[in-house]
Amino acid sequence: MAEPQERAGGRAAASPHRRPHSRARDLERYAGLFAARTRVMRSSAMRDLMAITSRPEIISLAGGLPDTSTFPAASFAAQMTRIAQESAAQALQYGPTEGFEETKDCIRAVMAAEGMQPDPEDLIVTTGGQQAIDLITKTLVDPGDPVICEGPTYPGAVPVFCAYEADVHQVATDDDGMRIDELEELLDRLAAEGRRPKFIYSVPSFQNPAGVTLSGERRRRLVEIAREREVLVVEDNPYGLLRYGGEPEEPLYKLDGGDYVIYIGTFSKILSPGIRLGWLCAPPPVMEKVVLGKQASDLCSSTLTQYFVREYFAEGNWRRYIAEVTAIYRERRDAMLEALEAHFPRQARWTRPDGGLFVWATLPDYIDTGDLLAKALRENVAFVPGSAAYTDGRGSHSMRLNFSGVTVEEIREGIRRIGEVVGEQVELYETLTHKQPPSASAARPEAAGSEEGRPDGGTVLPLRRREE
Amino acid sequence: MKVAVLKGGRSLERQVSLRSGARVEDALRSLGHEVIALDVGADLVRELRERPDVAFVALHGPDGEDGTAQELLEILDIPYTGPGIAACMRCMDKVLAKHELRAAGIPTPDWVAFNQTAFRDLGAGDALGDIEDRLGFPLVIKPVGQGSSLGVRFAASAGEVPEALVAAFSYDDRVLLERHVAGRELAVSLLDGEPLPVVEAVPREEDRYDYEARYEIGRTEFTCPAPLDADEVAAVERVARETWRALGLTAFARVDMMLGDDGPQVLEVNAIPGLTDTSLLPMAAEAGGLSFEALVERVLELAAPVRA
Numbered sequence: 001m002a003e004p005q006e007r008a009g010g011r012a013a014a015s016p017h018r019r020p021h022s023r024a025r026d027l028e029r030y031a032g033l034f035a036a037r038t039r040v041m042r043s044s045a046m047r048d049l050m051a052i053t054s055r056p057e058i059i060s061l062a063g064g065l066p067d068t069s070t071f072p073a074a075s076f077a078a079q080m081t082r083i084a085q086e087s088a089a090q091a092l093q094y095g096p097t098e099g100f101e102e103t104k105d106c107i108r109a110v111m112a113a114e115g116m117q118p119d120p121e122d123l124i125v126t127t128g129g130q131q132a133i134d135l136i137t138k139t140l141v142d143p144g145d146p147v148i149c150e151g152p153t154y155p156g157a158v159p160v161f162c163a164y165e166a167d168v169h170q171v172a173t174d175d176d177g178m179r180i181d182e183l184e185e186l187l188d189r190l191a192a193e194g195r196r197p198k199f200i201y202s203v204p205s206f207q208n209p210a211g212v213t214l215s216g217e218r219r220r221r222l223v224e225i226a227r228e229r230e231v232l233v234v235e236d237n238p239y240g241l242l243r244y245g246g247e248p249e250e251p252l253y254k255l256d257g258g259d260y261v262i263y264i265g266t267f268s269k270i271l272s273p274g275i276r277l278g279w280l281c282a283p284p285p286v287m288e289k290v291v292l293g294k295q296a297s298d299l300c301s302s303t304l305t306q307y308f309v310r311e312y313f314a315e316g317n318w319r320r321y322i323a324e325v326t327a328i329y330r331e332r333r334d335a336m337l338e339a340l341e342a343h344f345p346r347q348a349r350w351t352r353p354d355g356g357l358f359v360w361a362t363l364p365d366y367i368d369t370g371d372l373l374a375k376a377l378r379e380n381v382a383f384v385p386g387s388a389a390y391t392d393g394r395g396s397h398s399m400r401l402n403f404s405g406v407t408v409e410e411i412r413e414g415i416r417r418i419g420e421v422v423g424e425q426v427e428l429y430e431t432l433t434h435k436q437p438p439s440a441s442a443a444r445p446e447a448a449g450s451e452e453g454r455p456d457g458g459t460v461l462p463l464r465r466r467e468e
Numbered sequence: 469m470k471v472a473v474l475k476g477g478r479s480l481e482r483q484v485s486l487r488s489g490a491r492v493e494d495a496l497r498s499l500g501h502e503v504i505a506l507d508v509g510a511d512l513v514r515e516l517r518e519r520p521d522v523a524f525v526a527l528h529g530p531d532g533e534d535g536t537a538q539e540l541l542e543i544l545d546i547p548y549t550g551p552g553i554a555a556c557m558r559c560m561d562k563v564l565a566k567h568e569l570r571a572a573g574i575p576t577p578d579w580v581a582f583n584q585t586a587f588r589d590l591g592a593g594d595a596l597g598d599i600e601d602r603l604g605f606p607l608v609i610k611p612v613g614q615g616s617s618l619g620v621r622f623a624a625s626a627g628e629v630p631e632a633l634v635a636a637f638s639y640d641d642r643v644l645l646e647r648h649v650a651g652r653e654l655a656v657s658l659l660d661g662e663p664l665p666v667v668e669a670v671p672r673e674e675d676r677y678d679y680e681a682r683y684e685i686g687r688t689e690f691t692c693p694a695p696l697d698a699d700e701v702a703a704v705e706r707v708a709r710e711t712w713r714a715l716g717l718t719a720f721a722r723v724d725m726m727l728g729d730d731g732p733q734v735l736e737v738n739a740i741p742g743l744t745d746t747s748l749l750p751m752a753a754e755a756g757g758l759s760f761e762a763l764v765e766r767v768l769e770l771a772a773p774v775r776a
Contacts, residue, residue, distance in 0.1 A: 048483035049618075055478070366631045371619060371638035374480055425634050428584065432593045432630040 049373055053382035059414040062382040064208065064357060065405035066269050070324060079311040087307060095303040097295050099125025099279070103306045106313040107279050110265065113319070114240050116254045118263070118281045124290060127301045129238055129266035129278035133157055133201075135297070136234055136262060136280070137164045139289045140198040146190055149201040150178050152360065152389030152398070154208045154236065157201060161391070168391045169197070175351070177214030178202055180221050187229060199232040199262070204252060206239040206356025209389045209400035213354060216249050223252055226260035232286075236264040238278075239356035241322050244330035246354035259283060267309060269357070270322050275305035329357070332403040335411045343419030345426045350401075357404040360386075362397055363422060366429050369399045372421060381417040469501050471768070472520035472546075474537060476507035479529030480639070481616050488743040489526040495764040496524070508537065516544050522771045523548040524764075525740060530613060533740045534560035547771045551739045555716045559739035562612050562644055565715060572714035574707060575733045577726075578603055579646040581612060584637055600626055603647040609633060611640035622648065646735075651728030654694060656708040657741065657752040659720050659763070660770055663705045664752035668694035690748070692755040700727065707732045719770040722749050 053062045083091050098104075104120045111118055126132045133156075141147060143165035149157065151170030161168050169190075171183045183200070190197060202222070204214035214222070226233045235252040253263040258281065266278035282290060294300075312318060336359055340350055350361035363369065369385040376382060386398030399418075403411055473496070475489025476482050486507070493503050506515050508527065516523070523546050527537055535556035541548045551559070558564050563581040570576060580599045586592035600607065609632040610620040619639035621632035629645075636643040655667040670689040696704065708723045711734055715721075722741035725732045741749040743760075753763040 049480060051483050052478075052480065366634055368631075368635055368638075371635040374618060375638040377480065421638075424584075425638070428587060428637060429630055429634050431587050432596070432633060434593070 049370070049377070050384075052377055053373075058377065058380045058382050059406065059410045059417070060382045061401045061403070061406060061411070061414050061418075062384045063402050063405045065402070066273060066357070067325065067328060067405055068272055068274070070328065071272065071321070075312075075315070075317075079308055079315070082311055083304070083307045091304050091307040093303060095300045095306065097291055097300050098123070099301060100303070100306050100310070102310045103277070104279075106309050107265065109313065109318075110241070110267075110270065111253075111263075111281075114237075114248070114251050114254070116251055116263070118253075118258065122258060122281050122283065122287060124280050124282075124287060124294065125301050125306065126278045126280050126294065127298060128268060128273070128276045129236060129264050130156060130160075131294075131297070131301075132264040132266075132278050132280040133160050133234075133236065135290050135293045136199065136264075136282075136286075137161060137166065138293050139286065140232070141166045146195055146197040147199060147201065148183065148186065148197045150203070150207065150210070152209050152386060152395055152400075153201065154203055155384065155388040155400075157236075158388070158391055161201075166198070170390060170392070170394075173207070173210055173212055175212055177204060177207065177212050177218055178222070180218045180225070183222070184225065187225070187231070191229075196229070197231055199234045200226070201234045201236065202252070203236045203238070205237055205249060206242065206353050206358075208239070208356065209358050209384065209386075210360040211351040211353030211356055211358045212360075213246070213249060219249060219252055219255055223256045223261065226256065231260070233261045234264065235261050238264075238266045238269050241270055242326055242329060242357070243355040244326060244333055244353075253281065262286065270325075271309070271312065271318070275302070275308060277301060277305055277309060329404050332406070332408055332411055333359075335408040336401065336403040336415060339412045339415035340419075343416045345419070345423050347426055348422060357402055359401045359403065361399050361401060362386075363399070364426065364429070365397050367422065367425050368396050370396060372399075372425065375421045375425075376418055379417040379421060381414045383418065469521045469768070470504065470519075471496050471501045472504040472506050472516065472518070472523045473526055474506050474508050474512075474523055474532065475526045477509070477527050477529075477531050479527070479531055480614070480618055481528035484616070484742055484744060485526055485528045485532065487745070488528070488747070491745060491760070492524055492526050492743055492764055495761045499761055499765055501768075508532070512537075513540060513544065516541075516546060520546060522546070522768060524768070524771075525550050526743060528740060528742065529616070530560070533738070534613065549767050549771045550719050551717050551721060555718065555721075556739045558715045559717075559721070559737045560613055562610070562736050563642065565737055566644075568714050569711060569734055572710060574710050574714060575731065577608075577647040577649045577733050577735070579644055581642060581644045583642045587633075596629060597626070599645055600629065603645060606648045607632075608646045608648050609636050610644050610646070611636045611638075612642035612644050614639040649726040649728050649733050649735075651726040651733075652694075654704060654725050654727055654732070655722055655748045655752070656704060656725065657720065657722045657749040658708055658712055658717070659753070659758075659766060661709065661712050661717075663708050664749075664758075665693035665755040666696060666701065666704055667692040667748045667752055667755075668696075690751065692748075692751050696727075704732050707734060711737060720749065720767060 053060050103125050104123045107123060108118060126135065137160050141164045144167055146169055147161055147166040148169045148171060150173050153170060169186055171186060172179050204219065206213055222233060233252055237251060240251065253261045263281035264278065267275060268278065280290060333353065337352060347364045348361055350359050353359060370387060373382065373385050384400040386395030386400065387393060389395050473489050473493050475485045477485065489505065493505055496503050504518060504520055506512065523541050525532060525537060525548050527533060531537060533556055535553040538548060538553045538556055558568055566576045566579055582592050605624055607623045609623055619636045621635050623629045623632045633643060653669045657664045668691045704727065707725065711723050712721065715737060722738040724735045726735060741747065743750055750760050750763060
């Protein structure tokens, strides 16, 4: 019998100042008070497993971290010193809920780099892109309202949608991003029930977690659909400027002109996630409610870090820094794709991102990546099991692999180790089911093709198969 | 007393262990003991040179529950809580435990155990049909040396067996295929060989075959003392005591069993059961009138210098 566990994250760190632990009876008393929306999808066992991935001896491809080690410390020191000397009182004070005009100028510069020219009145500075997702959902979604997103979707959006009790529908993705034909079918189905989604959430460029990019044709169609059906699209674009290959696609916001597309951006991947600054661009009626929501949440985002952004952009090197990290990430992406070719069995397939931070790999449908993580942890390597990117239990044969926060050497070794444990499972399964062992034959095993298009497998990406 | 609390470590049950450890530390402090909290790692032996009077072992899973940490503590001559080395080894290895139980005439569900080599090098896969005929469906498939519900799967039919085996082998090199016994799920905690009130776990119907989600508060109801009649209590307690003797347990332990039509059958035994806010041993102790502090004090008293 397993130990029953709390559903909320337990306090793990021992501090002598911690309040003594509550007893089971107290927990039960609190349990009766929790709102239904606090129910989370992920099992506590899986949460405990993920907590182990941060141990120092583990090569973690599970993170989503940009590499902040290359940011010039001297420049950081100079900027913060200048703020302390010239604007200490203001930088330590509350600021406007919408954010400083100077911050908005920096945001407009970033958006202009992708061809967008938002009205400053349509902009609000948020505490990271994550708060932007939260504010939009808070503003638009009543319990039970349909929300559409990609399958797989950004794992960090899942708890937000769940917290507001949205009825989440996920549309399959392929190498060209969200399947617009499936989206239209879903919209028709909802319409037949007299329902309309509150919004369609998408990460169109270098998607987290799948790494795929919505094609130009699909972008134009998505924007048309939004207009035809008067449905809002939430475009989350944290990685647009982190491109390592291919041609840039136009943001949905630019194609639409800002009528039906709400835009989310962030400084996290192009500057620093530690400053917790992102933004949201929305039409005035939506913005009005979002501002009220943000007031209720945190009054304003950090004035201190907004001052830092202002100083940093005034220096004029921000695009050069993006070019620097892009070069580093490109090398790491290449290393990961090479390592996957070298070490993953031929039954596996994966995406080849032109940008962003992630590769999405899909294994045969008899391998559960949650169980696989336990095996991988014994080899001191970690990844994110794919089920975290779904709200309905799909994705259990896939995994998200991060290449931005680890060195090339770690990527090679990490992928080698994962490839080894996957290979063992494939071999075992084939032995059990009397399939030919992979080494004995060049024939393509059935398993490689059979999961394609499975309705329940979460492996609906027709990913490129490894060249043999 | 100066008490070192051993917790955490590298096992997959690290988080549960950290919660157990934290709660034990609180209790020890409120009892007036000096506490050294040790998240066990490569520097454990060096840290134990601080010479605690006793080590409180709050580790779960491999390294902590399988006798390894206990072996070290004996070498360093530090008294420790919980069962000794041999008992830990017998409990952590579910197959060894079942052999001991069967030898002692204690009912435990029929099983077959294999390591990965048997399938790879000896063609054990060809015997799967015979195994399935013998044990019937549904089958329970579990890793031999994993202390929690991780990797435990039901297989309702032959088609589900290979996938369940692949899952179980993710957690250990040996797996156990066990006949599924229908009945009531009971946990009998023992303190110094004496059974505490019995805990019954009642999963929600929809979670009946979902082991992972099974023991979460809110998805499973725990009742203590379990609503059993006097004969049932007597039978369950007798089997728990016999199990205690058969496995050579000392200090404390928790015996998990199924109470079916043919009486209780022992599934597995935990040598170092969880001690978190929601764990079953403290729940049973409390139902028996023993506060968590009193339980911790009693467990400390039972720590003996040398066992083996």
